[in-house]
Amino acid sequence: MEAILKVIGPPFLVMNGFVLFILLLISLLRRFIAAYGESTLTINGEKKLVVRGGQTLAQALFAEKIYIPSACGGRGTCGFCKVRITVGAGEALPIEEMLLNYSDVAAGYRLSCQTKVRNDLSLEVPEELLAIREYKGVVEDTKELTRDIKRLSIDIREPKDVFAFRSGQYVLIQVGPTETRAYSVSSSVRLKDEIQVEVKLIPNGLGSSYLHRLGEGDEVTFFGPYGQFFLQDTHHKIICVAGGVGLAPMKPIIEDALFRYPNRDVELYYGCNDLADLYDHETFIALNEKAERFSYYPALSELPAEPPRGYPIEEGFVHLAIERNLTRGEDSEAYLCGPPLMIDAVIKVLMAKGVPEIRILYDKF
Ligand SMILES: Cc1cc2nc3c(=O)[nH]c(=O)nc-3n(C[C@H](O)[C@H](O)[C@H](O)COP(=O)(O)OP(=O)(O)OC[C@H]3O[C@@H](n4cnc5c(N)ncnc54)[C@H](O)[C@@H]3O)c2cc1C
Ligand code: FES
Structure with missing residues (x-):
């Protein structure tokens, strides 16, 4: 045996090495082509888009003017960019599993900012996103x-x-x-x-x-x-709760509610750290005087030793102002916007006051 190997050994090893090298090259080329070739994205079973492989699904869709939402700039931390891949979804990455629940992953939901386009994919994109x-x-x-x-x-x-x-x-x-x-x-x-x-x-x-x-x-x-956080077309009383810059979306909601619904009461609870953070205060005081159906409850967690005279400002966190003032909770729906800790505290108080969880909408930021 040894003698035979001695005779065929060197050419045999060279041959084997060559074959291995070719196999490695093919595998590398395959990966390269799979990553950077073209792939077809089929949207809602109809629209077909040929896109460059290797980029993220969010980038590929963006280049085709399909603007998937994102709140973290594609860092994989917000979960806003999830889309349902019905054909071609690979394994979910650990980072995706942190934001998507088990049934989402099983149904083919993936984070489009984390999913690389490596093969043809069929996607479900809601019509409102296509618009x-x-x-x-x-x-x-x-x-x-x-x-x-x-x-x-x-x-x-x-x-x-x-x-x-x-x-x-x-x-x-x-x-x-x-x-x-x-x-x-x-x-x-x-x-x-x-x-x-x-x-x-x-x-x-x-x-x-x-x-x-x-x-x-x-x-x-x-x-x-x-966003799904918008004024609902119902007959319920409207409770708006804002923390700091979370006041921003409350203004169109309040204006729209007073304009469109003559029979719906609107209450605004607005929490800030101190007086320097409170803005549009005078505007809401004026609205409180002008519009019978609107009530305004500002709250400061740090009330100055000499609070400003005139309109009452509640002391403490905004959820405590709700605890003290809200009536007819079971009759209400709520719109919350502000820091996550505030939202969590407010949800607890609203539910204790009888507001059904399904009627509590929020944007945390
Ligand atoms: C639906 C939605 C609506 C929003 N609306 C508004 C709005 O009307 N006005 C507004 O100002 N913002 C709003 N935001 C937040 C906004 O999108 C950005 O996240 C925010 O402006 C910070 O972005 P940045 O690029 O400056 O900070 P980044 O560069 O993204 O972050 C820099 C660092 O700051 C930290 N960080 C981020 N946010 C905060 C925070 N709030 N407090 C402390 N540290 C933070 C990050 O973790 C990071 O370490 C909204 C977010 C969402 C999801
Ligand atoms: S854009 Fe935030 S997780 Fe994808």
Whole structure:
């Protein structure tokens, strides 16, 4: 045997090595082609898009003008970008399993910002997402509302007079070459050629710092409208609860509610840390006086030693103001917007007051 190996050994080993090398090359090429070749995306069983492989599904859809929502800039932390892949979904990544529940994953839901396009995919994309458009506008005006919240008024230039949203919804504003951030629209649903957003500056925050730097005449690109958080067409009393810049979507909701529903009462509970954070206070005091169906309850967790005279300001967290003042909970529906801890505390109080959980809508940020 040894003698035979001695005779055929070197050419045999060379041959084996060569075969192995070819196999490795084919496998590498396969991976390369699979990653960077073209793939077909079939949307809702009809529309077929041929896209470049290797990019994320969110990027591929974005390039085809299908604007999937995102609240984390594609970092895989918000879960907003989930889409249902009916054919071709690979294994979910651990990062996806943290945000999607077991039945979502089993049904083919994946985070489009984490899913690489490597093969043909069939997707289900809700019609309302297919209707989302890109808008280009120009900053018309800016206003410092508090030490860290700025309002931007954006004149929509392209396409003109078509932007429509439901009160409470948000838009995604482009804040970098491939980065977007979510901002609630704070202006009236009746405005078609302008939107306002209110942005709290987050130290070292990419999007908020970018938007705070913008001034009159600067261009803005945004996408929208997005979100299931909007005024529902029911007969229930409306409870709005805002923390800090969470006041932004409450303004169109309150305006829309008072305009459209002559028989629905509206209450606003607005919580801030201290007096310097409270904005649009005078506007709501005036509305409270003017509109019989509207009641306003501001609350400060740090009330100054000498509180301002005139309109009463509650002391303590906003959920305590609700505990003290809300009546007819079982008759109400609630819209909550603010930091996660505030939302969790408010939900508990609202449910204890009889507001059914299904009628509590919120956006946490
Ligand atoms: C549906 C929706 C609507 C929103 N509407 C508004 C709005 O109307 N106005 C508004 O100002 N924001 C709103 N946000 C939040 C907004 O989208 C951004 O997340 C926020 O502006 C921070 O983005 P950034 O790019 O400045 O910070 P990033 O660069 O994303 O983050 C920088 C760092 O700050 C941390 N960070 C992020 N947010 C906060 C925070 N609130 N407090 C403390 N640390 C934070 C991050 O974890 C990170 O470490 C909304 C979010 C959602 C999901
Ligand atoms: S964009 Fe936030 S998880 Fe995908």
